[in-house]
Amino acid sequence: MIIIHAGFQVKADQENEFLKEVQSLVEDSRAEEGNISYDLLKxxxxxxxxxMxxxxxxxxxxxxxxxxxxxTSFMTxxxxxxxxxxxxxxxxAEPIVK
Incomplete structure (x- = not known):
């Protein structure tokens, strides 16, 4: 399993626009083949x-x-x-076998 932590520092005056744009990225990414989870944390x-x-x-x-x-659209x-x-x-990540 691959784990990615993508940290974003968003401009204060752009936070609402960022959240609007990132919402569709999260939804569409969750629907992808091979995705286990995709969550944005503040x-x-x-x-x-x-x-992310x-x-x-x-x-x-x-x-x-x-x-x-x-x-690619979001990254642009x-x-x-x-x-x-x-x-x-x-x-x-590798599973831990007990």
Whole structure:
């Protein structure tokens, strides 16, 4: 399983527009083959700070997601909302057998 944490620092005056745009990205991504979960979390202590937490079946699913129209469309619009570049971290998770 692949885990992605994508951190976004959103400009204060762009937060509502960001949330409007990201809503369809979340919905469409959840419907993708190979998606396990796709959630946007808002930092309760740092204004304008969000983290997208994504769980994918495998790297093929991630690559398909990165080429999907809803993802590429959002990424084209994203720079207007951001106060800083996105901070993306990928993790390879393995199940723990007890």
């Amino acid at each position: 930092d309760s202590e740092k204004a304008g700070s969000f983290t 937490v994504e769980l994918w079946k495998d790297m093929d699913a991630v690559q398909n997601h990165n080429q999907a129209e809803h993802f 619009k994203a720079p207007q909302f951001m106060a800083a570049p996105a901070d993306v971290k990928l993790f390879n």
